[in-house]
Amino acid sequence: MTSELKEKIIETSLALFEKHGFHGVTVKDIVEACGTSKGGFYHHFQSKDELLYVIHDKFISYVLTKAHQAKDTYDTPTLQLYAIIQSFVKVFDLYKPHISVFYQESLYLKPRFDHLIKKKRDQYKKILFDVIRNGQEKGEFRKELVAEITGMSILGMVNWTHKWYKRDGEKTIEEIAAIFADIILNGILTEDAKERYHPLLHQSPVMKNQF
């Protein structure tokens, strides 16, 4: 049923979008890369937007199905959550280009500014990774967690905040910070360190407002 050309358009555009972002690729670019024409494109898609929708649907449908399966297969929340995380992470392996189109910063600044921005971000990452590695060396953080992945999980967890945080929401930013810190520290501290830093681990207001 699904035409060969349609699949080829999706595949080709995916590669282009991943490189140059959705706004950095024109319909002309896509059809040229496919060896087809505007007519061919618009025969299969109502608009450039519909192409994007189709791409999104591929991976979102996958994780949704897997999440349902997880709930049906296991009968305790822990196992269900574990399975959901498994499939959720897996989707990045299966559909990375699809997902990149959506979450990638599709800004594509001129090299000069792009470079300046990247530099400061790298500095920040370095500090974070250093602290984590140092914590592992000193025996405060569990060594079996790869420092870089731990660091990235923190960056992701916190950066995602912009999607849902509202100033006049139910929780203050300090409470949110405390919960994040709670989850992360409980997640990565060694048993020894947990005892030592006990007050930090349960949303204590000890350091509240210090930063």
Add this chain to the structure above:
Amino acid sequence: MTSELKEKIIETSLALFEKHGFHGVTVKDIVEACGTSKGGFYHHFQSKDELLYVIHDKFISYVLTKAHQAKDTYDTPTLQLYAIIQSFVKVFDLYKPHISVFYQESLYLKPRFDHLIKKKRDQYKKILFDVIRNGQEKGEFRKELVAEITGMSILGMVNWTHKWYKRDGEKTIEEIAAIFADIILNGILTEDAKERYHPLLHQSPVMKNQF
């Protein structure tokens, strides 16, 4: 030193970008909303790109400074990390519009597709939140962690993967998934549940490849 108009342009464009995304706002839109002109705009900025850079620099400089402060102020990695997380989260309160410009999906699909996409994403969130709430009711997950925030922290942590995951990287997707699950489960499980689900908590390969 900094001109009044320049500040006004930044402020106004921020509001527009937050609503319509960087690509959804033209320089004309900005100058009209400011009551200024193209000339006024290009007198203060070399390009639309430079405006974006200025916006980025505001918040990245803030977190960078705070991270340095954290390292200087505290002398153990745990306290340093705690302080870094505090300031990192806080920046979303101080500079949310700035950050949104960068991480927001600036795609702005036509309403029809936008709606379809949102629906499936909401379904996914619902499943995740349900599992977490259920886990709290059954005593497997710590009740003091707000379910919605916990859910969002998982979504963020995993979604961020697209930024750094490489198929031919050092770690397989299964290993990455195991580390994520490890951090999260150690972060949110009750002591009771941790004992019960012990094999899951330390990157055991028990369920590997099941999803």
Add this chain to the structure above:
DNA sequence: GTATATAGACCGACTGGTTGGTCTGTACCA
């Protein structure tokens, strides 16, 4: 105190190139 010079802030019509989408035509197939 007044005329002149200079600089910086700002104006807005205009341009050159681009882009999503349309439309007519054609080749092929049932």
Add this chain to the structure above:
DNA sequence: TGGTACAGACCAACCAGTCGGTCTATATAC
């Protein structure tokens, strides 16, 4: 014969950035 799949010339709208010019304020000269 009619319908589907595709080709590609064409168009109208758009948009970042330009450029000649104005207006105001301050400095300098006399």
